[in-house]
Amino acid sequence: MMTPNFITTCLIALLSFCTTSTYADGPYVGGKFQGRIAWSADGNHNDPDDWAASPVALAIFAQGGLRDRLVHFDYNCILPQTDPEWEKTHARSVLGAQERYGYDKGLFHDCRQDLDGAVASIAKAIDGSSADNPLYFIVAGPMEVPVLGIKKSQPDKRQFVYCISHSRWNDGFASKYTFTHTKRSVIETGVNWVQIRDQNRLLSKSPYGQPAPPQSWRAYHWMRDSGDARVRFLWERMQVSTRPDPSDAGMAWFLLTGDEEADPEKLRRLLDEQMTPQPVTRDRIRLEAENFRDLTGFTLVDRNDRNASHRLSAQLTQADEGSIATVYREPFAVAAGRYDVEIRYSDEQDRESEFQLLVKGTLQGSPWKAPGKGGGWMSHTVSDVQIRQGEPVAVQVKGRQARLDYVQLNSRSH
Numbered sequence: 001m002m003t004p005n006f007i008t009t010c011l012i013a014l015l016s017f018c019t020t021s022t023y024a025d026g027p028y029v030g031g032k033f034q035g036r037i038a039w040s041a042d043g044n045h046n047d048p049d050d051w052a053a054s055p056v057a058l059a060i061f062a063q064g065g066l067r068d069r070l071v072h073f074d075y076n077c078i079l080p081q082t083d084p085e086w087e088k089t090h091a092r093s094v095l096g097a098q099e100r101y102g103y104d105k106g107l108f109h110d111c112r113q114d115l116d117g118a119v120a121s122i123a124k125a126i127d128g129s130s131a132d133n134p135l136y137f138i139v140a141g142p143m144e145v146p147v148l149g150i151k152k153s154q155p156d157k158r159q160f161v162y163c164i165s166h167s168r169w170n171d172g173f174a175s176k177y178t179f180t181h182t183k184r185s186v187i188e189t190g191v192n193w194v195q196i197r198d199q200n201r202l203l204s205k206s207p208y209g210q211p212a213p214p215q216s217w218r219a220y221h222w223m224r225d226s227g228d229a230r231v232r233f234l235w236e237r238m239q240v241s242t243r244p245d246p247s248d249a250g251m252a253w254f255l256l257t258g259d260e261e262a263d264p265e266k267l268r269r270l271l272d273e274q275m276t277p278q279p280v281t282r283d284r285i286r287l288e289a290e291n292f293r294d295l296t297g298f299t300l301v302d303r304n305d306r307n308a309s310h311r312l313s314a315q316l317t318q319a320d321e322g323s324i325a326t327v328y329r330e331p332f333a334v335a336a337g338r339y340d341v342e343i344r345y346s347d348e349q350d351r352e353s354e355f356q357l358l359v360k361g362t363l364q365g366s367p368w369k370a371p372g373k374g375g376g377w378m379s380h381t382v383s384d385v386q387i388r389q390g391e392p393v394a395v396q397v398k399g400r401q402a403r404l405d406y407v408q409l410n411s412r413s414h
Contacts, residue, residue, distance in 0.1 A: 027136060027255070027331050028279050035134040036071045037061065037255065038125050041248065042141030043090035044076035044112060045083055046174070047208060050140060051090050051241035053248035055097035055234055056267070057140070060252040062101035063270050064277075071135075072125045073098075074109040074118040077145040080177050087112050093237045100230045111145050122149020129160035136255055136331070137191075138164045140248035143172040143181040150189050158190040162331060164251050166199045168310050173302055183291065184300055192329045193291045195310070199250025202263040204243070212243045219264040220244050226272050234271070258282055258332030282332045283411040287393070289314035289324055289404035297322025301403070307377055309406050313346070316402045324404060325394035328387055336388040338412045342381045343395060344405035349374030353399025357382050357407075360391045370399065377405060384412060 027035050039057065043050030054075060061067055075094050076087045091110055098108055109118035122137075126149070129135045139146055150158065163186050165171055172182030187193045205219050206212035223235035238244060246267075253262035258280045269275045290300040290312050298314040305311050316322045341364070345355060352372035357364045365382035387393065387409065395404060 026134065033066055033069060034132065035069070035136055036125065036128070037066060037069045038072035038122065038135055038137040039070070039074070039252075040077050040122075040137070040139050040141050040146050041073075041075045041090075041094075042078045043093075044087045045078045045081045046169075046177075048086065048089070048241040049204075049208075049243065049245045050075070050248060051093045052234070052238040052244075053140060053246040054090065055093045055237050056246040056249035056271075057138075057252035058094075058097040058101055058103065059230065059234060059271050060249060060256060060267070062103070063274060064256040066256060067101065067103060070103060070107060071128075072109075072121045073103075073107055074111050074121070074145060075141075076113075077111040077118075077141040078177070079111070079115075079144045080179065082112055089240060093240070096233060096237070097230075100233055115145070115148075118145060119148045119152060122146065123152035126150065126153035126157050126161055129157045131160060134160045134162060136162050136164060138251045138255065139170050140251065141170060142174070142177070142179050143170075143183060143185055144179060147181040147185045147189075150186060150191060155190060159192070161191045162194050162329070163191050164194045164196065164255065166196050166248070166251055168312060170248075171310070171312075173312070182300075187291060187293060192327075194330060195286070195288050195291055196251065196254050197260045197286075198310070199247040199260075199262060200245070202261060203247040203250050204245040205264075206243045206245065208243075208245075217244050222264075222268045222272055228272060231272050255331075279332065281334060282330070283413070285330050285333055285409040287326065287328075287407045287409070288312065289395075289406055292324035292326040292394075294323070294325040296325070298324055298397075298404070309344070314404045316397055316399065320400055321396075321398045322402075323394050323396040325392055328391055328393050329389055333389065336386065337409075338384055338386050339409040340381050340383050340412060341385045341387075342379050342406075342408040342410060344377060344379045344408070345370060346377050346403035346405070347371060347373060347375035348401060348403070351400050351402070353397060353402040355380065355402075356396050357385070358392075358394045358396065359385060359387055361394075370402070 041050045111118045172179045206216040250262035297318045301315045347370040353370040356367040364385045368380045
């Protein structure tokens with residue numbers, strides 16, 4: 001069992017996260033979107049998918065009634081390396097959609113041409129945030145530019161910012177680049193991190209780094225054949241990108257709807273038929289272990305483990321006892337709900353470990369053990385746990401080099 005002193009220390013740290021602010025089941029309150037939107041994209045190196053994803057995202061917001069909620073959009077945000085021709089091509093995609101869908105051009109910043117302006121714009125958007133006017137900051141590129149903007153913002157405003165990502169590349173993990181920052185740099189500033197499912201699964205129709213075969217385009221032929229010139233522009237930019245892959249735009253779909261399963265048919269109904277979907281409440285919310293605000297004794301490890309969610313995990317490295325802890329704040333989730341909580345952990349050879357789940361400092365269910373037989377990733381479920389927005393959630397661990405993958409909340413009301 002955990003030692004009393006260790007538990008007391010962890011509880012003090014957990015409770016220090018809590019604020020007096022209230023967090024409702026946003027971003028829709030009373031059927032109306034409450035808050036503002038910021039976006040950061042690359043597109044100037046590595047992968048031309050943003051040449052399609054950026055304009056599709058702007059189309060999603062405009063057609064979904066959120067155009068006036070956009071307060072910042074930066075692009076070409078890869079700083080270590082760039083390609084001047086890629087910069088121009090992506091700019092044509094972004095500014096072409098900006099003009100066609102009626103956005104204020106002053107909100108758009110090319111990081112390769114005006115980095116200071118982009119950083120200042122991010123800071124300004126954060127500084128305007130409050131509990132009643134949060135900022136949803138979607139990162140469709142690496143963390144370098146977002147972190148620069150966050151660090152220039154007022155620290156007390158960051159608790160009202162929700163940073164949304166869907167891939168390890170956007171999170172700052174890339175073998176071919178030397179990035180200064182990762183998502184941990186963002187999380188440690190006090191910004192709320194929201195990790196949704198990888199949007200490549202349903203939106204990308206051809207593998208990265210390979211020529212797209214003709215049949216892979218069929219799912220998006222509705223863009224080509226649309227009677228709306230704006231939608232045909234999206235098709236043109238997708239063809240310029242060489243692949244049918246607007247995957248980052250899935251994060252725009254998520255922010256509009258709460259749905260993590262964006263696919264071409266859903267986009268067609270919105271963008272071509274102009275059928276705005278109704279927002280949904282998420283019945284499955286995955287909290288990646290490495291995204292917890294406080295990693296006590298734990299560190300993020302990148303083994304490129306394909307069996308781990310997003311190929312990342314958190315490992316106990318500094319002692320035989322530790323914890324991961326965070327304040328539960330998730331969009332499209334009820335203010336208070338009952339969940340079956342799945343904790344995924346690794347059974348390491350000859351390393352017996354003990355785990356326990358706490359909510360607001362109270363043990364949920366009973367502690368459980370990994371047998372130390374080298375069984376790899378496995379899960380333990382704690383049933384019928386009540387969790388409210390704004391409450392601290394923690395997993396405490398005793399055991400040498402124990403690893404955690406995620407904590408998943410599965411709603412009991414669905």
